[in-house]
Amino acid sequence: MDHAKSPRRIASKTRPRLALGGLAAAAGMSLTGCDVGPDFSQAQFTSIGECTTSGFSREACDAAYNAALREYAQSAPKFRSKEACEQEWGTGRCAAPLLTQEAGGGAVQQGGSAFGNVFVPALAGFALSQALQRRDYDSGYIGGGFASYGGTPIYRNRTGGTVTVDRSGGKAVTTPVNVNTRTVSSRGFGGMGMSRGGGFGG
Amino acid sequence: MRRLILPERPDWRDKARAVGFGFHEMYGEPYWLDGAAYAFSLAEIEDRIEAPTEVLHELCMDLVAEVVESERELRRLGIPEAHFDLVRNSWRGGDRHLYGRFDLAYDGTGPVRMLEYNADTPTSIFEAAWFQHNWLIDQTEAGVLPDGVDQFNSLQESLIEAFASFAPDRIFHFACWVANDEDRGTAAYLMDCAIQAGHRVEMIDIRAIGVDAQGRFTDRHERTIDRCFKLYPWEDMLREPFAAHLKPGVFIEPAWKSIVSNKGILPLLWERHPGHPNLLPAFFADDPRATARAQTVSKPMFSREGENITIMKNGQIVEAAEGSYGGEQRVVQDFAPLFETNGLHAVLGSWMIGDRPAGLGVREDAGLITRNLSRFVPHFIEN
Numbered sequence: 001m002d003h004a005k006s007p008r009r010i011a012s013k014t015r016p017r018l019a020l021g022g023l024a025a026a027a028g029m030s031l032t033g034c035d036v037g038p039d040f041s042q043a044q045f046t047s048i049g050e051c052t053t054s055g056f057s058r059e060a061c062d063a064a065y066n067a068a069l070r071e072y073a074q075s076a077p078k079f080r081s082k083e084a085c086e087q088e089w090g091t092g093r094c095a096a097p098l099l100t101q102e103a104g105g106g107a108v109q110q111g112g113s114a115f116g117n118v119f120v121p122a123l124a125g126f127a128l129s130q131a132l133q134r135r136d137y138d139s140g141y142i143g144g145g146f147a148s149y150g151g152t153p154i155y156r157n158r159t160g161g162t163v164t165v166d167r168s169g170g171k172a173v174t175t176p177v178n179v180n181t182r183t184v185s186s187r188g189f190g191g192m193g194m195s196r197g198g199g200f201g202g
Numbered sequence: 203m204r205r206l207i208l209p210e211r212p213d214w215r216d217k218a219r220a221v222g223f224g225f226h227e228m229y230g231e232p233y234w235l236d237g238a239a240y241a242f243s244l245a246e247i248e249d250r251i252e253a254p255t256e257v258l259h260e261l262c263m264d265l266v267a268e269v270v271e272s273e274r275e276l277r278r279l280g281i282p283e284a285h286f287d288l289v290r291n292s293w294r295g296g297d298r299h300l301y302g303r304f305d306l307a308y309d310g311t312g313p314v315r316m317l318e319y320n321a322d323t324p325t326s327i328f329e330a331a332w333f334q335h336n337w338l339i340d341q342t343e344a345g346v347l348p349d350g351v352d353q354f355n356s357l358q359e360s361l362i363e364a365f366a367s368f369a370p371d372r373i374f375h376f377a378c379w380v381a382n383d384e385d386r387g388t389a390a391y392l393m394d395c396a397i398q399a400g401h402r403v404e405m406i407d408i409r410a411i412g413v414d415a416q417g418r419f420t421d422r423h424e425r426t427i428d429r430c431f432k433l434y435p436w437e438d439m440l441r442e443p444f445a446a447h448l449k450p451g452v453f454i455e456p457a458w459k460s461i462v463s464n465k466g467i468l469p470l471l472w473e474r475h476p477g478h479p480n481l482l483p484a485f486f487a488d489d490p491r492a493t494a495r496a497q498t499v500s501k502p503m504f505s506r507e508g509e510n511i512t513i514m515k516n517g518q519i520v521e522a523a524e525g526s527y528g529g530e531q532r533v534v535q536d537f538a539p540l541f542e543t544n545g546l547h548a549v550l551g552s553w554m555i556g557d558r559p560a561g562l563g564v565r566e567d568a569g570l571i572t573r574n575l576s577r578f579v580p581h582f583i584e585n
Contacts, residue, residue: 009352010247010353010355011352011356012335016331016332019397019398021221022220022222023221023222023223023386023394024390188411188413188442188447189439190379190407190408193438194409
């Protein structure tokens with residue numbers, strides 16, 4: 001190249017600018033980056049399979065299901081007869097629970113002993129709480145530590161809709177919930193990065 | 203090329219903090235060095251760095267064109283067979299790329315030698331493009347550097363121009379490992395350049411990318427991701443659960459960069475251009491010729507930040523870096539001496555923006571392996 005003829009200037013003599021003033025502003029987020037993670041919205045499922053295909057870990061789905069089972073054993077609406085239960089919940093939706101199986105094998109409740117001589121609406125599904133979703137997201141593929149989360153059983157009402165049951169002044173109040181509405185699955189990328197501790201530039 | 207000690211800018215730390223350059227210190231060590239510089243002549247920059255950088259980039263592009271047509275070579279590079287078509291089609295369809303950084307060995311006299319091409323997830327672009335440029339202007343205004351000194355740095359203009367070549371017709375997402383300061387800072391800087399090029403942007407954690415019922419990638423507001431810069435390695439993306447949903451035309455860098463950023467291209471380039479002045483002899487580790495060399499560097503195909511690199515002299519380990527990239531196919535490259543001043547070894551980071559060489563960043567390390575503890579030292583071009 002001929003340097004004598006046309007002295008070349010490469011760098012601009014004016015300062016480069018930043019449209020947003022700085023890197024933190026540009027990211028539009030807190031320093032920890034919490035705000036750019038996924039939106040932990042409602043997640044209710046009728047099976048563990050539905051839960052895992054929605055992108056949650058098997059551990060988190062099992063934990064949510066088991067927690068729902070425990071909660072179900074404690075707080076399922078109880079009726080003295082099958083007829084009374086079916087009148088409320090619909091024909092064929094009630095039973096004297098015999099055996100409920102924890103995901104992963106262990107039987108936690110022998111129906112007769114846990115419920116006494118009662119009839120309860122069948123467990124139709126479970127919710128994955130937002131706290132559990134966040135725990136699952138933060139733990140990535142390493143997993144674990146889900147045991148302490150509370151559960152939410154889901155029931156099917158007379159018309160086939162899915163509901164949760166809360167107690168209000170000694171009375172059971174049902175709230176409709178959607179199941180398997182979470183069409184967006186996430187965490188399909190990042191697992192290999194997690195295994196190396198994060199940070200990939202070079 | 204020479205290394206100088208200069209007065210540092212008294213307020214450079216405040217300036218760094220003010221723009222969110224929090225990683226000017228990393229792992230408790232200074233990362234940006236304000237009170238030193240490397241000086242080059244213009245001829246040295248043009249003839250020994252800029253021109254060879256363009257030549258090397260062209261060799262790599264020619265290699266991609268050849269490799270995508272050869273299942274044998276794709277296999278040698280460890281591209282998963284299920285994604286040959288993705289890589290192929292991203293190249294054949296002309297998926298645009300944004301940037302890459304050659305790491306070059308230069309001892310101040312001979313030709314530069316390509317150590318590797320960080321063509322997929324390069325960092326240190328903010329330091330090179332923005333902070334270094336401000337350093338030059340500050341030091342010139344302060345009289346520390348004489349008027350008229352220049353810098354091999356048209357990086358920011360070139361980045362904005364490159365972003366402007368993408369139509370601003372959809373949200374430009376920026377995915378990275380958000381919890382990592384350096385990665386987030388890099389993505390945020392590039393995002394700022396994209397804004398200056400007229401794009402609507404959104405940052406997303408790589409793990410927060412979702413897929414909808416139609417198999418389209420979605421963000422946390424359940425909007426589809428149609429164009430996404432990602433600071434996350436292709437070799438990982440191709441092996442993770444969502445790989446099944448990958449299509450050409452969405453991600454930047456594009457899938458064909460999985461060929462370029464792969465250290466397996468070093469032996470492939472040497473096979474095709476033996477004796478090229480800007481290449482070092484390189485072989486796959488299972489090639490008998492790999493063990494016959496006097497002094498070599500052995501690298502995993504996919505390591506980042508110098509991890510798991512071993513320097514060998516006559517069969518003995520001279521220096522080795524720990525890391526998390528073990529157990530892969532390795533390549534062996536001849537050792538090339540780096541520019542050295544008082545035990546500090548400098549590697550030239552020569553940037554490509556699109557298909558044009560656009561700037562330089564120098565990193566130095568006390569060891570022979572430039573790692574994530576290396577320091578970024580600004581440079582200037584002497585009159």
